[in-house]
Amino acid sequence: MRIKNMIVMLLLLVVATAQAHEHDAIFHALRLEIDAGESRENESVANWNLNGWIGGDTHKLWLKSEGTVSDHETESSEAWALYSYNAATFWDLQAGVRYDNRPASVAYFVAGVTGMLPFFVETEAHGFVSDEGDISARLHLERDWLLTQKIIAQPYFEMNAFAQEVKALEVGSGLSDAKLGLQLRYEITRKFAPYIAVEYERSYGETVDYAKRRGEDDSDSTITAGVRLLF
Amino acid sequence: MTCTRCFSFAMLWQNFLLVSSLLFATVGQAAEYQLEIRKETVNITGKPMQRITVNHQFPAPTLTWTEGEEVVVQVTNHMNEPSSVHWHGLLLPGYMDGVKGFNGYPGIEPGQTFTYRFTVQQNGTYWYHAHTKGQEQDGLYGALIIHPKDHEPVHADREQVVMFSDFSAETGDEILANLKKSSDYYNTARRTVGDFFDDVRDSGWKLAWQHARDWNTMRMSPTDLTDVSGYTFLVNGKTPQQNWTGVFKLGETVRLRMINASAMSFYDVRILDTENKRLKMTVVQADGRNVEPVPVDEFRFGVAETYDVLVTPTENKAYTIVAEPIDRSGFAIATLAPREGMKGVMPEQRSRALLTMADMGPMDMSGMDHSKMTQEEMKDMAAQMRSGWAKTGAPRGDKLLSYADLRYLGKQNDVREPQREIVVTLGGNMERYIWTINGKTMQEAEPIALRYRERVKLTFVNETMMAHPMHLHGMFVQLDNGQPAGKLPDKTVVTVPPGKSYSVLVTADAEGEWAFHCHLLYHMSTGMMNKVVVATLNDEQTPAPASLPVQTKQERAHAH
Numbered sequence: 001m002r003i004k005n006m007i008v009m010l011l012l013l014v015v016a017t018a019q020a021h022e023h024d025a026i027f028h029a030l031r032l033e034i035d036a037g038e039s040r041e042n043e044s045v046a047n048w049n050l051n052g053w054i055g056g057d058t059h060k061l062w063l064k065s066e067g068t069v070s071d072h073e074t075e076s077s078e079a080w081a082l083y084s085y086n087a088a089t090f091w092d093l094q095a096g097v098r099y100d101n102r103p104a105s106v107a108y109f110v111a112g113v114t115g116m117l118p119f120f121v122e123t124e125a126h127g128f129v130s131d132e133g134d135i136s137a138r139l140h141l142e143r144d145w146l147l148t149q150k151i152i153a154q155p156y157f158e159m160n161a162f163a164q165e166v167k168a169l170e171v172g173s174g175l176s177d178a179k180l181g182l183q184l185r186y187e188i189t190r191k192f193a194p195y196i197a198v199e200y201e202r203s204y205g206e207t208v209d210y211a212k213r214r215g216e217d218d219s220d221s222t223i224t225a226g227v228r229l230l231f
Numbered sequence: 232m233t234c235t236r237c238f239s240f241a242m243l244w245q246n247f248l249l250v251s252s253l254l255f256a257t258v259g260q261a262a263e264y265q266l267e268i269r270k271e272t273v274n275i276t277g278k279p280m281q282r283i284t285v286n287h288q289f290p291a292p293t294l295t296w297t298e299g300e301e302v303v304v305q306v307t308n309h310m311n312e313p314s315s316v317h318w319h320g321l322l323l324p325g326y327m328d329g330v331k332g333f334n335g336y337p338g339i340e341p342g343q344t345f346t347y348r349f350t351v352q353q354n355g356t357y358w359y360h361a362h363t364k365g366q367e368q369d370g371l372y373g374a375l376i377i378h379p380k381d382h383e384p385v386h387a388d389r390e391q392v393v394m395f396s397d398f399s400a401e402t403g404d405e406i407l408a409n410l411k412k413s414s415d416y417y418n419t420a421r422r423t424v425g426d427f428f429d430d431v432r433d434s435g436w437k438l439a440w441q442h443a444r445d446w447n448t449m450r451m452s453p454t455d456l457t458d459v460s461g462y463t464f465l466v467n468g469k470t471p472q473q474n475w476t477g478v479f480k481l482g483e484t485v486r487l488r489m490i491n492a493s494a495m496s497f498y499d500v501r502i503l504d505t506e507n508k509r510l511k512m513t514v515v516q517a518d519g520r521n522v523e524p525v526p527v528d529e530f531r532f533g534v535a536e537t538y539d540v541l542v543t544p545t546e547n548k549a550y551t552i553v554a555e556p557i558d559r560s561g562f563a564i565a566t567l568a569p570r571e572g573m574k575g576v577m578p579e580q581r582s583r584a585l586l587t588m589a590d591m592g593p594m595d596m597s598g599m600d601h602s603k604m605t606q607e608e609m610k611d612m613a614a615q616m617r618s619g620w621a622k623t624g625a626p627r628g629d630k631l632l633s634y635a636d637l638r639y640l641g642k643q644n645d646v647r648e649p650q651r652e653i654v655v656t657l658g659g660n661m662e663r664y665i666w667t668i669n670g671k672t673m674q675e676a677e678p679i680a681l682r683y684r685e686r687v688k689l690t691f692v693n694e695t696m697m698a699h700p701m702h703l704h705g706m707f708v709q710l711d712n713g714q715p716a717g718k719l720p721d722k723t724v725v726t727v728p729p730g731k732s733y734s735v736l737v738t739a740d741a742e743g744e745w746a747f748h749c750h751l752l753y754h755m756s757t758g759m760m761n762k763v764v765v766a767t768l769n770d771e772q773t774p775a776p777a778s779l780p781v782q783t784k785q786e787r788a789h790a791h
Contacts, residue, residue, distance in 0.1 A: 025674075029412035057665050057672065057758075089660050090450060116662060119447040146423040190409070190416050230412060 028054040035226020060084040077102040091115035104168045107131045135163035154183040172206020261301040269309045283370040291373030298354040298380040304347040308339040317362040320723040323349040325743025333744040354379040355519030356488040356537040365403015368494040387486035391477040397462035397493040414664040417460040453586040457558040464563035471564035494752040498554035501529040512540035520721040521640035530632035533700040533726035535750035551575035559583040581624035588615040592730035637720035645738040646716035649688035672758025681739040683767040690734045691727040705745040708735035739765045
């Protein structure tokens with residue numbers, strides 16, 4: 001409940017700031033990807049990923065939500081609300097909150113950057129402090145390769161690291177997991193693009209032990225098909 | 232009823248009639264015009280769409296005025312959003328210029344009428360358009376022709392208005408929202424992996440990799456010629472299929488009053504005969520001001536510019552007026568013919584230009600060791616130093632109009648040397664679709680202050696990869712194009728090519744607040760605009776160059 005109030009407060013604050021600074025120039029760009037498929041172990045998987053912003057040139061409210069449903073059970077689910085400040089041509093500084101209700105109910109403070117590296121590498125790097133005081137970080141990189149004007153291959157990479165073991169999340173300290181994926185989409189329009197994606201995910205360090213105890217492998221791969229919307 | 236009362240009543244009535252007829256006589260000298268702005272269904276491309284009409288016409292009707300007359304234009308806004316009408320290139324009181332937030336002009340709220348009233352001080356080919364959000368894209372634009380009071384120095388047997396525009400299936404507001412989502416939203420020629428391998432095949436791995444690395448390091452694209460695509464190009468509101476036709480009689484000289492009323496499109500303009508040969512055009516006017524005649528085969532038409540050209544068809548055949556947008560995504564086509572219903576040759580699409588490093592601005596060559604370069608590399612370097620933007624694809628030997636060719640007809644009144652120089656840096660952030668003047672958007676910028684009658688040199692420095700048609704309201708600027716002082720041509724719009732600098736001279740003889748902006752609609756609405764204030768200041772108020780929001784050349788040099 002507290003976290004919900006915080007998100008609403010943040011939203012109002014950002015929109016008010018943006019409006020005060022830039023009159024009526026409020027825009028938005030939100031990307032939603034929804035897909036479903038199978039894992040190597042023939043389990044069903046489904047993912048959602050929302051990423052985007054509402055606001056002006058300098059001040060934005062950045063929203064993110066992503067999660068995975070595996071074998072009809074929600075494996076992970078997170079929602080983010082960040083204040084995003086345009087600090088340099090290609091970079092935004094961000095701060096805000098993140099709330100996960102799976103695998104465990106945890107709230108985080110978030111600080112980080114989002115932007116574009118040379119060679120058009122879209123980059124997100126965030127650090128987190130949980131309501132239990134645990135510290136962690138995530139790095140996400142992706143890049144579009146145009147095969148044609150309509151067919152686009154997008155490799156992506158993501159990794160999570162923890163400063164300490166977090167029993168509730170069944171992760172050890174250090175690098176906990178990394179994933180490497182390739183999405184191949186067909187842009188029927190810039191706003192509507194069906195895709196297929198393959199992804200390889202792997203756990204590291206003590207996190208592997210947690211997985212083994214659950215009777216799971218230290219790695220998994222999935223193939224999914226879905227649709228990417230821009231609005 | 233007594234007779235005295237009757238008498239006095241009659242007297243009163245007579246007086247009233249007399250006074251009112253006198254009043255009407257005065258008003259009667261002013262020509263009155265009504266413009267009714269509406270959102271209505273129009274069908275341009277075969278698909279009905281809600282667009283803006285003026286007096287039920289799309290695009291807005293052509294207004295024809297005479298120099299010296301006082302005009303009264305009553306503009307009524309029947310839409311449910313605010314609107315405005317701006318008279319492009321006209322010298323008039325600031326309140327009548329039609330830009331909200333300038334000189335107290337209030338805009339035209341829904342259901343309201345604004346009455347413009349001013350004396351026409353000039354003649355030539357102009358146009359008028361909305362200065363509110365995306366309404367110019369949506370149809371609020373029309374031609375404005377002003378005939379001279381007495382002597383017309385341009386001799387023609389007949390004249391036609393040829394107004395080019397870019398029509399979109401999306402509204403201006405939708406286009407802007409999409410550009411803000413992704414600045415390459417409309418780029419249909421993005422570089423692909425295949426393009427890279429073509430480059431490898433053409434120039435080898437090393438050079439292909441060098442080009443890719445340069446563009447990738449800067450996070451820019453060599454195909455970023457125009458921001459918006461998917462347009463249907465119109466001539467006087469007609470598609471190429473509908474083929475607007477101007478009729479001539481053999482032996483006549485026809486004056487074509489060409490207006491680029493596009494929101495975002497530059498064109499290469501030529502006229503073809505049935506053998507695909509070019510009909511000579513003689514440029515006699517630019518942006519409403521007469522120039523010494525310049526015969527040309529082709530000219531590049533900047534957004535919001537106007538050119539009057541004379542043509543003399545030599546055969547009783549159909550001639551094709553071709554305006555090809557620089558991203559080569561179609562044509563605006565019209566026909567000149569002895570009668571309606573004829574069609575001339577259809578041109579072939581030229582190839583799309585690819586930007587080069589020269590379009591990025593001056594290159595730093597100090598680190599290069601030319602002696603170690605292979606012949607391939609030298610050739611490549613030479614190619615990279617030629618502007619991709621300037622490459623029109625016109626046949627060799629064709630005369631293309633250059634700004635340097637333009638000479639004022641007669642002699643300029645003000646030939647003073649400029650008292651100071653103001654550097655106007657044109658910049659942008661393609662990642663966020665923000666465009667700036669001196670690093671600032673309209674909201675962030677301080678106005679540029681000019682003293683009344685001051686003579687100033689504005690030097691545009693284009694640090695972006697796109698050409699910007701820069702427009703100052705309320706005053707003409709003189710192109711510093713190398714002609715003698717008395718011959719510098721007047722312009723309302725000056726196109727500054729990518730990576731280049733260009734200077735103009737201004738005599739600040741119009742008091743008030745004037746919009747100063749890039750005439751690419753979505754560049755203006757995302758920040759490439761500022762306010763120029765011309766005021767009578769005493770010495771203490773005179774802005775010292777250092778306190779100005781713009782840098783002088785010396786300061787710039789220091790900053791480097």
